[in-house]
Amino acid sequence: MEPDSVDSKGLWCAQSLWEFLESKGQEYAPFDPKRAHRIYAKLAPMLKLEHLKIIHILGTNGKGSTGRFITLGLLQCGHRVLHFSSPHLWHFRERFYRNGGDVSDEELEEAHRALQRFGFVCEASYFEYATFLGLYLAQECDFLVLEAGLGGEFDSTSVLRAHLSVFTPIGVDHKDFLGADIESIAGTKLRAMGDNVLLAPQPYAQSSLIARAIAKERGARLCELGIIESSAQLCTQIEAFCACFGLESREENEWWQAYRAYVARYGYAEFLAQNLLVASFVWRFFGLRVDCGNLAVLDLRGRCEWLRPHILLDVGHNEECARALKSVIEQSFGQRRVILVYNTYFDKSVRHILALLKPCIQEVWIFPLVDNPRVIARSDLEAILGDLGIVYRDFVREEMRDSQDYVVFGSFSVVAGFLDIFEGELCKTN
Incomplete structure (x- = not known):
């Protein structure tokens, strides 16, 4: 297919990635809910994503640490992984964590030049363009851990059909974009669910009720997790989880001991420990055994x-x-x-x-x-x-x-x- 990003004089777009992003203005600028889907429909045939397993992380709190824990486990099992997250602390490249480290500025610039071959991507917003950069950078990976922005069903990360949708705790935030109450906010986020859904413990009961209703309407498989504070509770949750997704259950007493030792070793706060537990169910969904005794330390800065x-x-x-x-x-x-x-x-x-x-x-x-x-x-x-x-x-x-x-x-x-x-x-x- 011929690229269509040349200007009226037949010249390639000369803007660097940083110039291009700067031209987009604020990350949270008003958006067109159909734009990302429209762009992706044209872009998808140019990308090699058929083999990629998509883990979509949505919610309000804990998306970054949950996604990174998932990623660390996948890496331990020998998989190639891109973790796309936002926002960043210092550098835009922090949003693209591939195979154990942030991608380089040169790799980002290469991805930018590749996308600029197709002029229709230029209408993307800041965050939408970041998403498409992530898709390009994930082409050689086995897994894409894809963290949603502030939205849900209209978020640019929702253009992909996830193998597993993971919802972290949903809270009240971004009212100007998502609605004034938890029902509106949870509904917008939860309507982005795919066919298989893992729901972390929720601070608002309404989120669970809405999740069940949407899953029932769509025929999605939904597993709701509760707070896990003991090996016995973990085993009970695993049995329900395996029954939900048609998986074979297995003994996890030794895993629980290794998990508690790992949490103590690094002094993780309890909410981070719970996020790690959510990640462990994602590993189980894909049939992976992760050794917490040798799991790398969480390398996202500023999380407790x-x-x-x-x-x-x-x-x-x-x-x-x-x-x-x-x-x-x-x-x-x-x-x-x-x-x-x-x-x-x-x-x-x-x-x-x-x-x-x-x-x-x-x-x-x-x-x-x-x-x-x-x-x-x-x-x-x-x-x-x-x-x-x-x-x-x-x-x-x-x-x-x-x-x-x-x-x-x-x-x-x-x-x-x-x-x-x-x-x-x-x-x-x-």
Whole structure:
């Protein structure tokens, strides 16, 4: 098929990937729900994806860590894997984790040039184009672990028919795009399900009810997981899981011991441990045995990450994240109140998040975020903190002390900015 991306003078598009992405504007710009499907219908015949097993990760919280755990297990079993995730902390290439490491800028530029042969891809939005780059980069892989963006049925990642749809906990977020209540948000996400569905434990009962209704309507096989806290509970869940998907059940007592040892070895928070359990059911779906004793460490930064015994770092953007973090703070610091290094975006539930964390907070240090139109106005954040009776001040790295406990929490920009400062100091020291 002849490429159609030449301009009126017959010249190839000369924009680099970075220039092209910059021309797309904000990642969360208004979108056309049919555009990604329209582009993919034309692009699919040019890609070699027939052999690719698709694992589609949807939900609100825990998509990144669940997807990465899945990927680490697939890699241990010798498979070639691309994990597509978003957003990124520092570099766009972080979204494309292939066979154990981020792809290079050169590989991304090559994928961009290949896609630019077909002019119809140029109408894609920022995130849609990132998705198509991921598809191109996954052509030589066995598995594609594909993390959805903020949407569900209209998300560009939903252009593919997944072998397994995995729904992490669905919470209230992105109301401007997805709806004002959990029913609207869950419905939009869950309508992206394929024929085989794994539903992680849900914070809202409505999500489970909606999932069952959609699965029944479509004839999809749905397995709902509950919280697993013992070997006996794991065995019960495995039996139900295998019955749902027509798989052979097997003894897992030794696996449970290795799993608990792995979680303890790296000090994972309980919600990360549960995300790993969800990943383990994905491995079982594909008939894989993963040895937790030799599983690589989670290598996604900022997911309840301990930088020092007194510094905890976590990306969080809604009330469910705040509740999970509050539990970690209480378990880790006991009665000691922490300094919360915080900032976020204007469209988040800032008041509810801070109200949840207030019992654990000594004071808030506002982390500076500049040149970002999504950041909450300083005056609005100060008003919320004042109303809640929380003492606040500006973040000053030089005033952090080893005798005080700190939790760095908020948007990806906060986490990236703090890590830049923290690791920059380590480089100077070393």
